[in-house]
């Protein structure tokens with residue numbers, strides 16, 4: 001789900017930028033530093049919405065750099081356990097399939113796919129999972145699928161989720 | 176998850192003669208579904224008159240129809256022999272709906288046999304970063320990214336992958352990005368044929384290595400490609416968009432630094448946990464692959480680099496042809512793998528390497544500093560690894576003198592004995608191309624006119640010349656001959672799509688020349704000195720007919 005959160009970030013500025021345009025410069029620096037980054041606690045920072053406050057800068061003893069605390073509001077993507085999400089299938093294999101949702105890559109194990117799906121390993125161009133009773137329902141690369149998140153984790157520059165697709169209203173989405 | 180074995184009828188001394196399966200592996204079946212028909216020999220009751228007379232059990236052939244006793248997916252289907260030995264016809268993996276609320280209970284029940292990004296793929300349990308996982312999980316990257324398995328599962332998946340490759344007659348090829356398939360620098364450049372990309376606000380310029388499309392297109396039926404880079408995933412993704420915009424060659428098969436943070440080297444174990452008999456690596460940096468006999472070292476590709484010597488300009492950058500020759504090498508390895516019974520690419524690689532310069536007896540003049548052991552010099556060692564014999568002195572048997580042109584004793588000797596005196600580029604390039612290059616262009620007299628493009632088939636050369644004109648000296652009478660050849664192919668392949676036509680032509684042309692046989696090489700080494708005013712003609716006449724004679 002998406003949230004608007006108030007967040008804080010400390011930014012270090014080298015002395016050459018301590019001039020008239022310092023506010024603008026700090027704003028640019030903040031945007032490029034946090035937009036598209038992952039935070040283990042808050043998730044994926046999509047966009048800085050508002051710069052709320054630039055705190056008092058502190059000069060660093062050894063270098064002359066100045067450290068500014070910045071408060072800002074940002075749009076944050078933070079999936080959580082139990083959430084139902086729509087994603088795009090990226091790879092189908094015999095142990096399950098993977099799907100992506102924006103910056104998050106997700107995995108659904110074969111054991112967590114509803115029991116009436118079976119694997120067609122020889123399907124071209126990629127293997128796919130097909131529903132036994134309704135063969136038009138397939139999980140194939142590039143298709144959309146509705147999943148429930150079981151667990152989420154941020155590893156370095158990536159957000160990962162383990163999902164399941166075994167309840168009645170989960171599965172391929174046909175528009 | 177539980178596994179239900181389906182057993183043959185419980186009759187003592189039953190002999191299974193034939194199984195006809197009505198289902199497929201991995202198929203989902205429901206309870207009561209027809210599985211197979213068994214033809215068995217069943218001993219008749221011992222009281223039968225005949226068995227009493229001959230004092231032996233008498234068998235009668237019977238047919239059984241086996242139905243499933245459970246619902247789930249089939250994951251083992253046995254043959255008649257296997258079923259006889261194990262008393263199991265097949266196994267069904269029962270599917271149970273997972274308990275969504277993950278309480279302590281369900282975690283205890285789940286064995287966490289498979290992991291995705293540090294979470295159990297079955298129940299979502301997050302192993303604590305600080306606490307060491309109870310059992311070390313293994314990568315099996317051929318299955319999928321970020322997945323890890325317990326050993327049994329990893330080995331089983333690896334085995335399946337191998338079976339699939341054997342069936343498709345393919346091998347795995349692990350490719351590095353930087354300096355192997357492309358060259359990227361920070362910032363923009365005015366050089367031709369480059370791509371400019373933007374990653375997090377920073378501009379990069381990339382040049383794909385010449386012949387990359389040709390390489391991928393011609394090897395795609397023989398190899399399953401993986402990219403394995405120490406660059407970040409973001410960067411690698413951008414590069415993949417340039418190399419393979421339609422994901423037809425690589426799909427999602429990409430391993431980047433983000434997949435193994437903190438790891439400075441590369442290891443095949445991220446792809447295959449145990450078995451490296453069907454995988455090759457092409458990488459410019461051998462240091463990241465400690466002791467890997469699967470590695471083919473690619474000469475480094477430099478494009479955005481202007482301080483090149485005159486000779487280097489002729490063989491590097493725009494004139495880099497490594498991938499063209501690597502295509503030949505890899506195709507050959509593939510073909511000999513599938514010609515042998517129990518093959519291992521590591522042995523084939525070694526064998527081919529030792530044949531590249533087999534028959535050459537090489538002496539050096541002015542190349543090796545006086546204060547080091549000649550045997551320790553990189554050129555000397557490379558030549559011997561590729562099958563040549565290196566000599567400290569020029570002898571009757573010497574076939575090549577690699578010289579810097581200074582008038583040494585060895586130089587004069589070689590001239591007197593009509594031994595070809597070559598620039599070191601001949602040796603270093605033959606070694607990096609895994610190919611005994613024709614000597615004619617590499618003599619000290621000709622080296623300044625070296626045109627490495629003339630070593631390529633004409634049709635490919637013409638394709639490359641679009642955009643940058645081929646030096647006029649390549650347009651010789653030799654070309655008209657192969658012109659008519661390719662016209663012939665063109666007229667035959669009207670039905671093929673025009674976009675692939677040029678590629679296909681090249682492929683055909685190139686495939687017609689196979690790697691040199693051993694005899695050929697030895698013959699070549701023993702070129703008669705009587706004729707030595709002429710440089711020995713290249714053994715690969717078929718391939719080089721465009722240029723070799725013309726250039727002398």
Ligand SMILES: [Mg+2]
Nearest residue numbers: 351353354459
């Ligand atoms: Mg590299």
Ligand SMILES: [Zn+2]
Nearest residue numbers: 285287295298
């Ligand atoms: Zn688990």
